[in-house]
Amino acid sequence: MTSRKLQKTQNKAYVALAKISRELYLATSKAQEVSLIAKNARALAVRAGDKVLGFKAITDFIDDLATSTIQLARQINKQALDIAHMAAEVQRKEFGLDQFQIVMEHPEATHANSITKVHDALKRDVLERNKEQRKNLNILISNLNDIQQEIRSAGIIALNAKVESAKSPEYQASLDVIADDILHSTNQIKERIDRSQSIIKNI
Amino acid sequence: MQSHVLSKNNESTWYMFGRDPNKSEQIIDTNQYMVKTTNSAFLMDPGGIELFSTMFAMVLRHSPADQIQHIFASHQDPDIISSLGLWDQAVPHAKLYAPWLWESFLKHFGMDNMEYVAIADKGMTVNIDGLSLELVPAHYLHSSGNFHVYDPVHKILMSGDIGAALEEDDAPLFVEDFDSHIPKMRGFHQRWMPSNQAKNDWVERVRALDIDMMCPQHGRVFKGDDVGRFLDWFEQLQVGVTQEVA
Numbered sequence: 160m161t162s163r164k165l166q167k168t169q170n171k172a173y174v175a176l177a178k179i180s181r182e183l184y185l186a187t188s189k190a191q192e193v194s195l196i197a198k199n200a201r202a203l204a205v206r207a208g209d210k211v212l213g214f215k216a217i218t219d220f221i222d223d224l225a226t227s228t229i230q231l232a233r234q235i236n237k238q239a240l241d242i243a244h245m246a247a248e249v250q251r252k253e254f255g256l257d258q259f260q261i262v263m264e265h266p267e268a269t270h271a272n273s274i275t276k277v278h279d280a281l282k283r284d285v286l287e288r289n290k291e292q293r294k295n296l297n298i299l300i301s302n303l304n305d306i307q308q309e310i311r312s313a314g315i316i317a318l319n320a321k322v323e324s325a326k327s328p329e330y331q332a333s334l335d336v337i338a339d340d341i342l343h344s345t346n347q348i349k350e351r352i353d354r355s356q357s358i359i360k361n362i
Numbered sequence: 363m364q365s366h367v368l369s370k371n372n373e374s375t376w377y378m379f380g381r382d383p384n385k386s387e388q389i390i391d392t393n394q395y396m397v398k399t400t401n402s403a404f405l406m407d408p409g410g411i412e413l414f415s416t417m418f419a420m421v422l423r424h425s426p427a428d429q430i431q432h433i434f435a436s437h438q439d440p441d442i443i444s445s446l447g448l449w450d451q452a453v454p455h456a457k458l459y460a461p462w463l464w465e466s467f468l469k470h471f472g473m474d475n476m477e478y479v480a481i482a483d484k485g486m487t488v489n490i491d492g493l494s495l496e497l498v499p500a501h502y503l504h505s506s507g508n509f510h511v512y513d514p515v516h517k518i519l520m521s522g523d524i525g526a527a528l529e530e531d532d533a534p535l536f537v538e539d540f541d542s543h544i545p546k547m548r549g550f551h552q553r554w555m556p557s558n559q560a561k562n563d564w565v566e567r568v569r570a571l572d573i574d575m576m577c578p579q580h581g582r583v584f585k586g587d588d589v590g591r592f593l594d595w596f597e598q599l600q601v602g603v604t605q606e607v608a
Contacts, residue, residue, distance in 0.1 A: 251447060251472060252451070254448075255447070255448050255451040255452070258414055258415045258418070258448055259451075259452065261415040261419075262415050262418045262419045262422065265415070265416075265419035265422075267365075267419050267420060267422075267423045268418075268419040268420075268422040268423060269422060269423050269424075270422040270423070270424075270425060270426040270427065271419075271422055273422065273426035273427040273428060274422070274427045274452060277427065277451065277452060277453075277454070281451060
């Protein structure tokens with residue numbers, strides 16, 4: 160790949176990673192909402208006592224899942240920002256490489272061969288960094304898959320919560336609202352992660 | 363970009379680079395300067411990122427890269443030194459001489475390799491292959507941390523934005539008729555130079571130097587009696603004027 164093509168790839172990379180960071184920030188906010196809903200649900204379940212034991216177990220699980228999602232999303236967000244920082248750095252070096260190439264081909268640059276060593280070292284550095292970046296992107300993809308898996312589980316469990324709520328007619332309306340809220344929020348998180356995965360595929 | 367020899371003796375040569383016909387019309391034309399000794403080169407205000415490749419090619423016409431050991435930035439403006447990140451990669455062994463005031467600001471242009479030599483407010487002397495260059499204070503002209511370069515051997519003062527003129531990119535190299543040159547300088551100096559006190563201090567300091575040539579970063583070079591004419595004109599000029607003046 161020529162330096163100019165690499166540069167375009169880097170341009171795309173750090174813009175894409177900034178977008179992913181935004182999606183993950185929004186997903187984290189939603190996960191915080193889920194955690195709050197789950198905590199409220201737990202309080203309601205405590206009041207309802209034995210009648211909603213199944214529902215309580217589910218909300219406990221969802222709260223744990225939301226906490227772990229928040230942590231993972233934050234971790235991935237940091238990774239995305241680190242990779243974006245690196246992409247900007249590589250882009251700067253690739254721009255330098257392009258400039259050196261122009262200088263080396265310039266008819267007036269009598270001493271052009273005096274920059275061959277610096278040019279070659281920079282080229283090696285850029286290739287190394289690109290390799291490392293690809294590796295980091297693969298880790299990011301894998302972490303996004305993990306978070307997506309967790310959110311899918313949360314969605315399924317939220318559906319179960321609706322089944323459980325039907326067993327307690329006295330609390331069904333309140334429990335249904337909670338289950339719907341959790342389902343709605345987990346779907347939104349899922350959308351954010353879907354978008355992140357789709358963005359990363361295009362880098 | 364054109365390259366001109368301004369002064370030459372057996373030990374050193376002053377070059378001026380500028381008047382680039384291929385430069386984008388959207389950026390201001392700039393003059394870059396270099397003193398080349400037998401084994402070393404001192405590059406002054408090497409310019410913006412847009413003209414890096416041309417400027418570097420022109421420098422390599424006169425010097426191998428390993429001899430570019432000193433880069434000087436009179437102040438922090440983009441047309442002075444936004445190419446820093448590229449020079450840092452091209453000549454990582456070089457030292458950057460720049461005002462102490464701007465150190466943490468200039469590093470935003472990217473500086474991982476070169477050594478930053480922070481010039482104290484009172485200035486300093488740099489020795490290159492036995493040639494002593496004086497970094498002369500020019501604070502608030504126009505930047506709050508600003509220096510010029512004086513070479514007592516070639517009697518040249520690189521005067522940064524002082525003496526700058528806004529005119530066509532293909533303007534002659536030297537001022538030919540001082541009076542007709544004044545309108546090209548007046549507005550620039552009145553607007554860009556913020557302090558009459560700083561201006562007068564500088565004029566007094568520079569009058570004490572023996573100068574044959576005064577080389578600004580934009581426009582034409584002053585030589586001979588035009589240097590004194592410029593100092594007289596600048597001394598009486600009221601600066602720090604914001605209304606339309608040209």
